[in-house]
Structures are given as structure tokens and as C-alpha cells.
Amino acid sequence: MKNKLALYLDLIRWNRPAGWLLLLWPSLSALWIAKQGFPGWHLIAVFTLGTILMRSAGCCVNDVADRDFDRHVKRTANRPVTSGAVSPKEALVVGAVLAFAAFLLVLTTNFVTVMWSFAALAVALIYPFAKRFVSMPQAVLGVAFSFGIPMAFAAVQSNVPLLAWVLLLGNLFWVIAYDTEYAMVDRDDDLRIGMKTSAITLGNADVPVIMLCYVAFLMVWTLALDFAGRAMGPWFYLGLLAALLQAAWHFMLIRTRTRDGCFKAFRLNHWVGFAVFGGIVVDYLMWTGIN
Numbered sequence: 001m002k003n004k005l006a007l008y009l010d011l012i013r014w015n016r017p018a019g020w021l022l023l024l025w026p027s028l029s030a031l032w033i034a035k036q037g038f039p040g041w042h043l044i045a046v047f048t049l050g051t052i053l054m055r056s057a058g059c060c061v062n063d064v065a066d067r068d069f070d071r072h073v074k075r076t077a078n079r080p081v082t083s084g085a086v087s088p089k090e091a092l093v094v095g096a097v098l099a100f101a102a103f104l105l106v107l108t109t110n111f112v113t114v115m116w117s118f119a120a121l122a123v124a125l126i127y128p129f130a131k132r133f134v135s136m137p138q139a140v141l142g143v144a145f146s147f148g149i150p151m152a153f154a155a156v157q158s159n160v161p162l163l164a165w166v167l168l169l170g171n172l173f174w175v176i177a178y179d180t181e182y183a184m185v186d187r188d189d190d191l192r193i194g195m196k197t198s199a200i201t202l203g204n205a206d207v208p209v210i211m212l213c214y215v216a217f218l219m220v221w222t223l224a225l226d227f228a229g230r231a232m233g234p235w236f237y238l239g240l241l242a243a244l245l246q247a248a249w250h251f252m253l254i255r256t257r258t259r260d261g262c263f264k265a266f267r268l269n270h271w272v273g274f275a276v277f278g279g280i281v282v283d284y285l286m287w288t289g290i291n
Contacts, residue, residue: 012056025273027148034156053102060095065128120147142172170220177213178269214247239279
């Protein structure tokens with residue numbers, strides 16, 4: 001049982017929390033924006049635990065869908081499903097249990113959030129197969145990894161305003177940036193096996209497009225909040241500056257396109273999201289306090 005548990009933890013990338021942190025910070029940021037301040041411990045707990053559970057479930061589905069490709073990629077050849085240590089059926093059962101647990105959490109919110117959770121699940125299930133047909137599957141992942149934003153607004157306001165979708169669009173640019181860095185790590189292997197990724201599609205334009213996506217992410221969020229009448233204060237802009245400086249550092253890591261540099265940049269991306277989240281939280285705290 002201990003060995004089996006270790007395999008399941010490896011399956012859901014338990015020792016690599018950067019994956020679920022990339023989903024968590026935009027969702028929590030949206031909660032604060034929707035509430036215009038502290039959203040309450042209940043919603044924080046629901047979205048934090050739900051993010052961890054759904055990202056883990058997504059890993060299960062992704063590994064089953066990619067098992068025949070992963071064995072040809074250096075970085076993924078030893079994943080539990082690919083290596084045969086966990087059967088595809090086992091992985092899908094684990095994923096279903098985790099997704100159901102996340103759904104139980106959503107049931108503690110409201111009807112609108114529950115309905116949107118089905119759309120979020122559908123996009124999450126589509127992504128693993130997009131890599132076979134879409135030249136920029138990172139855009140599909142961007143929608144999946146950003147869906148916590150409209151769900152956060154739904155949980156707070158019982159509706160999803162235009163602001164939520166604009167923030168989702170901005171966050172999509174960030175996902176394209178960091179997942180292209182991730183795809184650059186496996187570009188040689190993906191070319192050999194015929195996988196479609198943004199790193200392959202963009203070719204030598206990969207680094208410039210990544211940097212433009214970082215800038216677009218921060219600009220869209222800033223302008224969206226301003227046009228929605230929620231212009232933020234100095235702490236928010238300090239968080240943006242911290243995120244922008246990190247993006248500049250990532251340029252230094254990826255400009256030579258080495259595997260180690262690109263993978264390091266990807267792994268550190270959750271700090272970009274945390275910088276934006278931290279700026280939002282402190283800004284609201286300074287102006288409104290925790291109710």
C-alpha cells in the first residue's frame with residue numbers, strides 16, 4: 001500500500017506544487033477583485049483545495065492520454081502510467097475520485113458556480129487531446145488554467161461579468177508564456193514524435209512572443225481593472241513591477257533556449273502570479289481592511 005500510495009502521489013505530481021500554484025494565484029486574485037477585498041475563509045478554502053484536486057485529476061487524464069507519446073520524451077518516460085507502474089484504468093479512477101471531491105467542494109458555493117464547473121471540467125478534459133490537432137495547444141491550456149477566474153466571480157457575485165472574461169483573456173497570455181517555456185524543454189522530442197506545441201509552431205519567434213505575452217498579461221489586467229472602475233493603488237503596481245522584473249529574468253534564462261534554462265523559467269513562474277496576487281491583496285487591505 002505504501003508503494004501504491006507513492007505511485008499515486010507521483011501520478012498527481014504531489015512533489016511538484018508549482019503546477020497547482022499557477023492555477024491558484026489567478027483564482028485567488030479574482031476572488032479578491034470580485035469581492036473588492038477579503039472574500040472569506042470559506043471561498044479561499046474551496047478554491048485552494050479545489051485547485052489542488054482538479055490539477056491532480058488533470059494530471060491523471062493527461063498521463064493516460066499521452067502515455068504512448070511520453071515514453072519517447074526524456075522528461076516524461078518514467079511517469080507511472082507510461083512506465084506501466086499504474087494502469088490507465090487505475091489512473092482514470094484516481095482522477096475521477098479527485099474530480100468528484102472537487103465537485104463536492106463546489107456544491108458548497110452557489111448554483112451559478114456549480115453550472116460553470118461543468119464547463120471548466122469539459123475544457124480540462126479537452127486539453128490533453130488538443131496537442132494532436134491544434135498548433136497552439138497552449139491556448140487551450142490557457143482557457144483551462146484560467147477558468148478559476150469566472151468561477152471566482154460566480155462564487156462571490158452569483159454571475160460572471162465582462163470583467164471576469166477580460167481577466168481570463170489576460171491570464172491566457174500568461175499561460176501561453178510559461179507553457180511555451182515548458183514546451184521548449186521538449187521541443188526536440190516533440191518534433192521527432194509529431195506532437196504539436198507552441199514552441200514548434202513559433203520557431204525562432206518563441207522568445208519574443210513569450211515576452212510579449214508577459215507584457216500583454218500585465219497590461220490587460222491593469223486596463224481591465226481601470227475600465228471597470230476598479231483602478232488599483234500603488235501596492236498593486238508594485239506587484240506588477242515585481243512580476244515584470246521576474247519576466248525580464250526569465251528572458252535571461254530562455255534566450256539561449258537551453259533545456260535547463262527553459263525548465264527553470266517555467267518552474268519559477270508561479271512567483272509571477274504570486275507577485276500580482278500579493279499586490280492585489282495588500283492594495284485592498286490598505287484601503288478596506290479585512291472585514
